[in-house]
Amino acid sequence: MNETPEKTTHFGYKTVAEDDKASMVADVFHSVAAKYDVMNDLMSFGVHRLWKRQTIASSGVRKGHHVLDLAGGTGDLTAKFSQLVGETGQVVLGDINSSMLKVGREKLHNLGLVGNIDYVQMNAEMLPFPDNSFDVITIAFGLRNVTDKDKALRSMYRILKPGGRLLVLEFSKPEHEVLSKAYDFYSFNLLPTMGKLVANDSESYKYLAESIRMHPDQDTLKAMMDDAGFEQTTYQNLTGGIVALHRGFKY
Amino acid sequence: MTLEQATEKNNGALNTSTFFMLPNFVLSLIERILNQALKLDPQLSQKLSAVEQQRLVVEVRNWQQTIQLVFADKKLHLYTAQSSDNADCMISADIDTLIALKNPAMLTQLIRQDKLDLQGDLNIAQTYSNAFSGLDIDWPEQLSKYIGDAPAQQLYLYLKALGQQSNKTKAQISSIFTSLCQDELAITIHPLELEQFKQQNRELKGQVAAIEQRINTLLNTVTR
Numbered sequence: 001m002n003e004t005p006e007k008t009t010h011f012g013y014k015t016v017a018e019d020d021k022a023s024m025v026a027d028v029f030h031s032v033a034a035k036y037d038v039m040n041d042l043m044s045f046g047v048h049r050l051w052k053r054q055t056i057a058s059s060g061v062r063k064g065h066h067v068l069d070l071a072g073g074t075g076d077l078t079a080k081f082s083q084l085v086g087e088t089g090q091v092v093l094g095d096i097n098s099s100m101l102k103v104g105r106e107k108l109h110n111l112g113l114v115g116n117i118d119y120v121q122m123n124a125e126m127l128p129f130p131d132n133s134f135d136v137i138t139i140a141f142g143l144r145n146v147t148d149k150d151k152a153l154r155s156m157y158r159i160l161k162p163g164g165r166l167l168v169l170e171f172s173k174p175e176h177e178v179l180s181k182a183y184d185f186y187s188f189n190l191l192p193t194m195g196k197l198v199a200n201d202s203e204s205y206k207y208l209a210e211s212i213r214m215h216p217d218q219d220t221l222k223a224m225m226d227d228a229g230f231e232q233t234t235y236q237n238l239t240g241g242i243v244a245l246h247r248g249f250k251y
Numbered sequence: 252m253t254l255e256q257a258t259e260k261n262n263g264a265l266n267t268s269t270f271f272m273l274p275n276f277v278l279s280l281i282e283r284i285l286n287q288a289l290k291l292d293p294q295l296s297q298k299l300s301a302v303e304q305q306r307l308v309v310e311v312r313n314w315q316q317t318i319q320l321v322f323a324d325k326k327l328h329l330y331t332a333q334s335s336d337n338a339d340c341m342i343s344a345d346i347d348t349l350i351a352l353k354n355p356a357m358l359t360q361l362i363r364q365d366k367l368d369l370q371g372d373l374n375i376a377q378t379y380s381n382a383f384s385g386l387d388i389d390w391p392e393q394l395s396k397y398i399g400d401a402p403a404q405q406l407y408l409y410l411k412a413l414g415q416q417s418n419k420t421k422a423q424i425s426s427i428f429t430s431l432c433q434d435e436l437a438i439t440i441h442p443l444e445l446e447q448f449k450q451q452n453r454e455l456k457g458q459v460a461a462i463e464q465r466i467n468t469l470l471n472t473v474t475r
Contacts, residue, residue, distance in 0.1 A: 053275045084321060
């Protein structure tokens with residue numbers, strides 16, 4: 001009897017069964033959810049706030065818009081979008097991980113942001129919304145954790161309104177060799193140690209460093225967005241390419 | 252700057268400003284200061300409520316920066332702007348001209364002088380200009396929360412007097428320094444001397460031009 005070969009994907013540097021990746025990623029984020037914001041500030045020296053500011057600046061979000069903050073985690077982008085779209089707009093904070101959503105919801109409630117935000121647990125590959133639903137979709141530091149990125153990009157394209165845009169903020173490939181070496185040293189030596197000391201979890205931060213290296217570089221991701229149907233796709237390197245902001249439109 | 256231009260620029264040499272994201276950092280600081288001002292002067296929020304959710308884009312020509320301002324949810328939001336698209340009002344001017352806008356009456360005058368370009372709803376620019384020119388923070392009231400009413404009032408009056416005295420001293424020093432350089436030490440020339448020099452220079456230039464003309468005429472005669 002012939003057995004169907006199991007489809008595999010990467011989980012950091014490990015090769016795992018495709019069906020297992022989502023739950024393994026979920027375990028990572030269940031583990032780090034409580035300390036997520038503290039670790040973000042610590043690991044990026046606060047620069048993640050500036051990367052997110054640039055994402056909002058590029059989003060063109062305005063009053064009345066419908067925004068999906070995918071893999072929105074603890075809601076940094078949602079908080080700003082909620083203020084910018086006003087009462088007539090709507091922001092959906094989506095995440096596959098219930099722990100992250102819980103932390104995000106609590107944080108936004110404490111900030112007094114309640115009127116125009118919905119919280120939905122969802123898988124980026126199968127977004128539970130009708131076609132042409134959103135003016136803007138953002139996915140910040142989430143796409144690299146998705147098992148089938150092409151499927152997720154197609155799904156985002158489907159629910160975007162004509163004229164809408166997708167913004168992908170994600171770790172990428174540093175532009176310069178020296179920076180790349182320094183960044184490697186930081187990621188593989190200091191980062192897991194910081195994770196161990198602050199969040200008592202070095203494995204999750206080892207996965208973070210590895211998953212960044214396995215994520216497509218700037219031009220590959222741009223090509224993937226083009227293949228998914230996006231037009232006028234461009235990217236902007238932030239902090240020397242450590243992070244890249246990709247933008248694509250649906251017409 | 253458009254995202255395409257930014258992409259090209261980024262593909263070149265590592266730029267310190269973009270590497271450390273300085274424009275975003277500076278804007279986040281300014282945003283924080285302005286929102287603090289909003290808390291300290293409740294009137295400011297009321298004045299800006301007329302332009303709630305409206306997008307003002309400001310291009311600072313000599314800094315080559317474009318900024319978008321939105322007043323939403325009782326807060327000011329400042330971001331770098333990719334373009335003037337989606338702007339309800341767009342202003343383009345040098346920083347000196349923008350500072351002059353703290354006097355709202357200057358707005359139309361600056362447009363007429365071609366120092367300021369304005370597209371879109373003029374009312375939005377006027378509202379922002381009026382709101383910030385009328386910024387009135389009750390400093391003694393704010394200080395009194397920390398040190399009590401009487402010391403706060405005394406400290407405020409003392410600092411105010413100090414400020415006035417400092418301005419007066421600054422003007423005096425400037426005047427003394429100018430007269431010292433011009434009259435006593437003769438380091439710099441008097442404006443009248445400069446004017447005289449320029450006049451003589453102009454006369455000399457005219458004479459040289461006349462001689463040049465005569466030489467050319469003579470040369471033409473010889474070559475024939």
